[in-house]
Amino acid sequence: MGVKTLKDPLVWIDCEMTGLDVERDALIEVAVVVTDGDLTIVDPGMDVLITPPAGALENMNDFVRHMHTSSGLLEDLKTxxxxxxxxTEQVLSYIKRFVPQEGKALLAGNSVGTDKMFLEANMPSVINHLHYRLVDVSSIKELAKRWYRAAFSESPEKHGGHRALADILESIQELEYYRRVLFPSEPVTTERAREVAREVVALGIPTMGEQAEA
Structure with missing residues (x-):
């Protein structure tokens, strides 16, 4: 699929860190997969390991250390x-191969707000190339958990093992699953969409002033 034909691109990114505190923990692995808006993977993806600053690995808690040891990440970092x-150059160059236009592709992933936070701190040029909006699979999962319990309960089991590229591919698979079970295969008609919009508006949303008076 050529760059010119890539419609509604999504740049899927998963990061592995030494912890979740962006002020003290280090970004040590970044993987990227690009899809179009229909979740078609346009390339196998890329993965890069990053040399952590001095002391970052020593500061990991036992849970994170065990996770990255079991996955083989700590061993791979050595070489x-x-x-x-x-x-940063590798990640940005890879994204630009498929989405050269700045601000076109949305960042996608699972709980991707955390990934974005670490990318903003460590790879701002990558974030600056992407659109400000996100596609977060975990948000859809949480809504399914509340509104469509069976769909949530039967979602595909994950086996990524906390390696970035494998986790991304599972996130794409997960969104494809929710797309098939939660979103209608036949698009809603304009007439029906307008009807539902009127119904929702008629429900009313109290303003802050009305809430205070209540």
Whole structure:
């Protein structure tokens, strides 16, 4: 699929860190997969390991250390890691191969707000190339949990093992699952959409002033 034909692109990113505190923890792995708006994967994806700053690995808690040891990430860091500058260049160049236009592709992933936070702190040029909106699969999952319990309960089991590229592919699979079970295969008609919009508006949303008076 050529760059010019890539419609509604999604840039799927998953990060592995030494913890969740962006002020003290380090970004150590970033993987990227690009899809079109129909979740068609346009390339197998890329993955890069990043040399952590001094002390970052020592500061990991036991849970994170066990997770990254079991996945093989800590061992791979010893031989395959590059500098943050080199990693940023690799990630941005990869994205631009498929989405050269700035601000066109949406960032996608699972609980991707955390990934975005670490990317903003460590790879701002990557975030600046993407649209400000996100596609977060975990949001759809949480809505399914509340409104469509069977769909939530039967979602595909995950086996990614906390490696970034495998986690991304499972996130794409998960969104495809929810797309099939939660979203109608036949698009809603304009007439029906307008009817539902009128119904929702008629329900009313109290303003802050009305809430205070109540």
């Amino acid at each position: 395959d890691a590059v500098s943050m500058e080199d990693a």
